[in-house]
Amino acid sequence: MRSPRFNHQFTVRLADTDAAGVVYFNRLLERAHEAYEAWLESAGIGLTTWMEAGVQLPLVHAEADFLAPLTLGRRVRTLLLPGPPGRTSFTLDYRFLGDGDALLARARTVHVAMQNGESIPLPERLGRMFEQE
Amino acid sequence: MRSPRFNHQFTVRLADTDAAGVVYFNRLLERAHEAYEAWLESAGIGLTTWMEAGVQLPLVHAEADFLAPLTLGRRVRTLLLPGPPGRTSFTLDYRFLGDGDALLARARTVHVAMQNGESIPLPERLGRMFEQE
Amino acid sequence: MRSPRFNHQFTVRLADTDAAGVVYFNRLLERAHEAYEAWLESAGIGLTTWMEAGVQLPLVHAEADFLAPLTLGRRVRTLLLPGPPGRTSFTLDYRFLGDGDALLARARTVHVAMQNGESIPLPERLGRMFEQE
Amino acid sequence: MRSPRFNHQFTVRLADTDAAGVVYFNRLLERAHEAYEAWLESAGIGLTTWMEAGVQLPLVHAEADFLAPLTLGRRVRTLLLPGPPGRTSFTLDYRFLGDGDALLARARTVHVAMQNGESIPLPERLGRMFEQE
Numbered sequence: 127m128r129s130p131r132f133n134h135q136f137t138v139r140l141a142d143t144d145a146a147g148v149v150y151f152n153r154l155l156e157r158a159h160e161a162y163e164a165w166l167e168s169a170g171i172g173l174t175t176w177m178e179a180g181v182q183l184p185l186v187h188a189e190a191d192f193l194a195p196l197t198l199g200r201r202v203r204t205l206l207l208p209g210p211p212g213r214t215s216f217t218l219d220y221r222f223l224g225d226g227d228a229l230l231a232r233a234r235t236v237h238v239a240m241q242n243g244e245s246i247p248l249p250e251r252l253g254r255m256f257e258q259e
Numbered sequence: 260m261r262s263p264r265f266n267h268q269f270t271v272r273l274a275d276t277d278a279a280g281v282v283y284f285n286r287l288l289e290r291a292h293e294a295y296e297a298w299l300e301s302a303g304i305g306l307t308t309w310m311e312a313g314v315q316l317p318l319v320h321a322e323a324d325f326l327a328p329l330t331l332g333r334r335v336r337t338l339l340l341p342g343p344p345g346r347t348s349f350t351l352d353y354r355f356l357g358d359g360d361a362l363l364a365r366a367r368t369v370h371v372a373m374q375n376g377e378s379i380p381l382p383e384r385l386g387r388m389f390e391q392e
Numbered sequence: 393m394r395s396p397r398f399n400h401q402f403t404v405r406l407a408d409t410d411a412a413g414v415v416y417f418n419r420l421l422e423r424a425h426e427a428y429e430a431w432l433e434s435a436g437i438g439l440t441t442w443m444e445a446g447v448q449l450p451l452v453h454a455e456a457d458f459l460a461p462l463t464l465g466r467r468v469r470t471l472l473l474p475g476p477p478g479r480t481s482f483t484l485d486y487r488f489l490g491d492g493d494a495l496l497a498r499a500r501t502v503h504v505a506m507q508n509g510e511s512i513p514l515p516e517r518l519g520r521m522f523e524q525e
Numbered sequence: 526m527r528s529p530r531f532n533h534q535f536t537v538r539l540a541d542t543d544a545a546g547v548v549y550f551n552r553l554l555e556r557a558h559e560a561y562e563a564w565l566e567s568a569g570i571g572l573t574t575w576m577e578a579g580v581q582l583p584l585v586h587a588e589a590d591f592l593a594p595l596t597l598g599r600r601v602r603t604l605l606l607p608g609p610p611g612r613t614s615f616t617l618d619y620r621f622l623g624d625g626d627a628l629l630a631r632a633r634t635v636h637v638a639m640q641n642g643e644s645i646p647l648p649e650r651l652g653r654m655f656e657q658e
Contacts, residue, residue: 139562140572141283141555145276145331145443151425151451151501152274152418156540159417163538167598173539174598177411185417189455198278199566199573235417272429273439274422278576284558284584284634285551289407292550296405300465306406307465310544318550322588332433332440368550407551409544411597416540464544 130205130221131255132168134161138200149196155188158220158233161204171251180241181249186215187236194230196222202230211256214238214245263338263354265301267294271333282329288321291353291366294337304384313374314382319348320369327363329355335363344389347371347378396471396487397521398434400427404466415462421454424486424499427470437517446507447515452481453502460496462488468496477522480504480511529604529620530654531567533560537599548595554587557619557632560603570650579640580648585614586635593629595621601629610655613637613644 136157144150166172176183196202202222209217220233239246248256269290277283299305309316329335335355342350353366372379380386402423410416432438442449462468468488475483486499505512514522535556543549565571575582595601601621608616619632638645646652 137563137566139555139559140277140279141285141558143278144273145278145280146273146448146450147278148450150274151454152421155418155421155454156538159540160538163598164536167536172598174596177597182412184412184414184461185458187455187457188417188421189453191453192451195450197573198576199562199571270430270433272422272426274425279581279583281583284587285554288551288554288587289405292407293405296465297403300403305465307463310464315545317545317547317594318591320588320590321550321554322586324586325584328583330440331443332429332438406543406545407549410539411542411544411546412539413544418540 128207128209128219130207132161132165132206134164134204134206136160136202136204138196138198138202140198143198147197151190151192154190154192154196154222154231155233155235157202157204157222158190158218158235161206161220162218162235165206165255169255176249179249181246182240183237184240185235186238188234190231190233192231194224194228196230200224208256211248211253213247216248216252216256261340261342261352263340265294265298265339267297267337267339269293269335269337271329271331271335273331275329276331280330284323284325287323287325287329287355287364288366288368290335290337290355291323291351291368294339294353295351295368298339298388302388309382312382314379315373316370317373318368319371321367323364323366325364327357327361329363333357341389344381344386346380349381349385349389394473394475394485396473398427398431398472400430400470400472402426402468402470404462404464404468406464408462409464413463417456417458420456420458420462420488420497421499421501423468423470423488424456424484424501427472427486428484428501431472432521435521442515445515447512448506449503450506451501452504454500456497456499458497460490460494462496466490474522477514477519479513482514482518482522527606527608527618529606531560531564531605533563533603533605535559535601535603537595537597537601539597542597546596550589550591553589553591553595553621553630554632554634556601556603556621557589557634560605560619561617561634564605565654568654575648578648580645581639582636583639584634585637587633589630589632591630593623593627595629599623607655610647610652612646615647615651615655
């Protein structure tokens with residue numbers, strides 16, 4: 127497995143849950159995206175950097191597998207694993223871990239770089255985030 | 260009481276609920292705003308009309324009172340009651356009714372009209388929405 | 393292609409959008425789930441029916457592909473296509489269509505039937521929803 | 526002014542924003558509730574404690590004033606100020622501060638204590654959270 131590049135943490139809040147007593151499924155993807163935003167910020171190239179430069183990074187695909195119920199108050203650790211980048215796109219994998227590093231869920235998002243409505247090569251500072259050490 | 264000017268309907272969806280088994284409180288305010296958007300659209304001046312004209316209508320205040328638990332699958336009718344408009348702002352009241360028109364909750368939002376970061380008089384087509392018949 | 397079994401409609405609301413000016417990706421999955429809830433209700437077996445019977449139908453997988461930007465105020469038609477059911481699980485596909493039936497996005501959710509923390513065969517009334525005409 | 530009792534911090538995430546480029550109003554109330562949940566947890570009496578004890582603490586009122594636009598990536602500090610408790614209810618005030626402690630927004634939530642559908646006196650461990658030092 128590729129090595130995780132970034133760690134993020136969250137607590138399951140009431141707003142994340144639904145009447146079935148667990149996390150409403152799409153909120154896990156929001157938590158994934160939150161880790162992605164924090165990862166970019168940690169490198170000084172948060173989403174606002176790109177917006178100001180007129181570069182969009184829209185999602186073209188998202189998916190998630192739910193392996194265990196995520197209940198209110200639970201502390202979860204998100205591992206972010208950057209995939210090998212494409213020329214105009216990039217893929218991020220996420221692992222959600224509970225106590226004892228039990229795997230609770232995983233997710234993936236695929237993004238493309240765009241400018242003026244056209245796909246563009248990944249900006250260099252962004253592409254560099256995906257180079258394996 | 261001012262007479263309601265617009266009727267909207269929704270069903271409580273799983274995404275609206277939380278682990279306490281009822282609507283998570285801030286989702287009711289989303290349902291209020293949804294009725295406001297539909298009201299503007301019904302007059303041919305939806306939010307996109309204003310965005311394209313460079314006019315913002317940000318909320319400066321929102322509040323809600325919760326009178327009865329709103330459970331999954333429940334059908335709710337939203338009544339929208341426009342308040343007397345100010346020169347640069349307007350107020351909307353909302354009533355949420357269940358079966359037999361039981362009052363389940365109420366809400367209020369206050370908006371200002373802005374352009375280029377400055378408050379402006381309500382655009383005429385918008386102000387006209389608040390004239391009492 | 394399997395034939396769509398259910399039609400649902402929604403308007404992109406401000407709450408669905410983000411600072412990039414389009415639908416925040418996970419809200420599309422919420423709209424998919426909303427169509428699934430409405431489909432069950434149309435057959436008289438809404439989610440509350442199952443909750444009251446002690447049956448859970450948790451998602452184990454969700455995915456979405458985004459083909460075109462979904463902007464504020466846009467009216468979208470959701471087609472729901474039930475897949476061939478498994479013994480203890482079922483799959484739903486969704487197509488999101490705009491004007492002229494342009495395909496804007498698609499999604500899939502996979503659910504399992506559970507009771508007392510164990511997976512169970514699909515309840516008969518639910519399984520019948522997946523029989524092809 | 527009563528002295529703040531608890532500090533919480535968050536970063537404005539893409540999911541918090543809308544097509545107007547700022548925080549969608551009801552998400553601020555979610556951030557307020559998140560601070561309330563963290564405050565209870567810091568005292569070892571998180572929401573799950575009460576749920577397990579069969580005690581509900583539903584909101585009966587919520588309100589917010591928006592004083593400045595909250596944009597993507599902004600770091601915000603939430604101050605929580607417990608109000609004087611009632612016999613069966615309690616009030617929490619929130620201040621949202623940006624750089625240089627500029628006041629960006631404020632909010633209030635009012636909760637009641639309930640058990641078996643009836644309002645009850647505030648549980649002692651909860652009431653103690655509201656005693657002024």
